[in-house]
Amino acid sequence: MSADGFTPPPGARSDWTIDQDWAAYTRAEHQVWMTLYERQSRLLPGRACDAFLHGLDALDLHRGGIPDFARINEEMNLLTGWSVVAVPGLVPDEVFFDHLANRRFPAGRFIRKPEQLDYLQEPDVFHDVFGHVPMLTDPIFADYMQAYGEGGLRALDRGQLHNLARLYWYTVEFGLLETPQGLRIYGAGIVSSHAESIFALDDPSPNRLGFDLERVMRTPYRIDDFQQVYFVIPSLQALLDATLQDFGALYGRLARSGDIPIAAIEPGDQVFTQGTQAYAAAKA
Numbered sequence: 570m571s572a573d574g575f576t577p578p579p580g581a582r583s584d585w586t587i588d589q590d591w592a593a594y595t596r597a598e599h600q601v602w603m604t605l606y607e608r609q610s611r612l613l614p615g616r617a618c619d620a621f622l623h624g625l626d627a628l629d630l631h632r633g634g635i636p637d638f639a640r641i642n643e644e645m646n647l648l649t650g651w652s653v654v655a656v657p658g659l660v661p662d663e664v665f666f667d668h669l670a671n672r673r674f675p676a677g678r679f680i681r682k683p684e685q686l687d688y689l690q691e692p693d694v695f696h697d698v699f700g701h702v703p704m705l706t707d708p709i710f711a712d713y714m715q716a717y718g719e720g721g722l723r724a725l726d727r728g729q730l731h732n733l734a735r736l737y738w739y740t741v742e743f744g745l746l747e748t749p750q751g752l753r754i755y756g757a758g759i760v761s762s763h764a765e766s767i768f769a770l771d772d773p774s775p776n777r778l779g780f781d782l783e784r785v786m787r788t789p790y791r792i793d794d795f796q797q798v799y800f801v802i803p804s805l806q807a808l809l810d811a812t813l814q815d816f817g818a819l820y821g822r823l824a825r826s827g828d829i830p831i832a833a834i835e836p837g838d839q840v841f842t843q844g845t846q847a848y849a850a851a852k853a
């Protein structure tokens with residue numbers, strides 16, 4: 570990020586986008602994508618939700634390594650009108666929300682090193698494109714992400730980003746979906762991680778609780794390790810419906826109600842799994 574955080578770095582446009590420069594990727598970089606892609610596409614059937622798996626098929630993301638955004642965008646344009654734009658790294662909140670509000674998903678263009686297959690701090694092209702873009706081919710999720718961008722701009726104006734960011738975290742990044750076949754993953758942070766794709770569904774440690782908008786926005790999250798709680802939506806439509814209301818009154822209540830400890834189970838919670846929290850305890 571630039572010094573003041575608001576001026577695009579040299580070479581970036583005023584909206585912080587850059588060219589993907591697909592031709593500049595090396596064979597080794599394409600190979601990292603293919604390794605990650607093969608590992609996840611083997612693991613995710615029966616774990617990721619149908620919308621994700623269909624999106625993955627529709628976009629044909631396995632052809633020849635790191636996808637060319639121009640090719641993805643032709644397909645996305647037909648499906649939901651979303652596109653992927655390359656950015657140099659994390660961008661200011663306002664820039665990020667403005668892209669989402671206009672159905673553009675800002676994606677890192679760099680790819681992790683072969684020794685970072687399992688963990689890295691900044692989102693790379695695998696997390697951003699493999700993790701996020703398939704869900705953007707679903708019409709309902711596509712509307713949700715646009716609405717989130719518009720809501721983000723309003724929350725910024727009102728100084729309420731803190732609570733809204735938790736909604737993004739526990740849905741877009743780490744959300745689970747209830748289906749007749751069992752819980753499925755739709756969150757990008759999970760589907761792009763081999764270990765968390767297993768942990769989020771199978772491990773006895775984390776709590777798995779029914780999604781409730783206000784509850785989620787009162788729950789802190791961890792950025793350094795597997796989540797201690799996952800929230801389960803009954804459908805993508807229910808998620809969109811729950812967020813259509815104006816959040817003005819909600820922000821007012823949140824300012825008074827305070828946070829819920831990360832691993833707590835509250836009286837009103839719908840409990841899918843009461844976790845042991847053994848994983849987090851062992852690391853503490």
Ligand code: PHE
Nearest residue numbers: 716717720812813814815816
């Ligand atoms: N309805 C929210 C508001 O009034 C906007 C929003 C929609 C936020 C979807 C998040 C997700 O601010």
Ligand code: FE
Nearest residue numbers: 692742757758
């Ligand atoms: Fe992400």
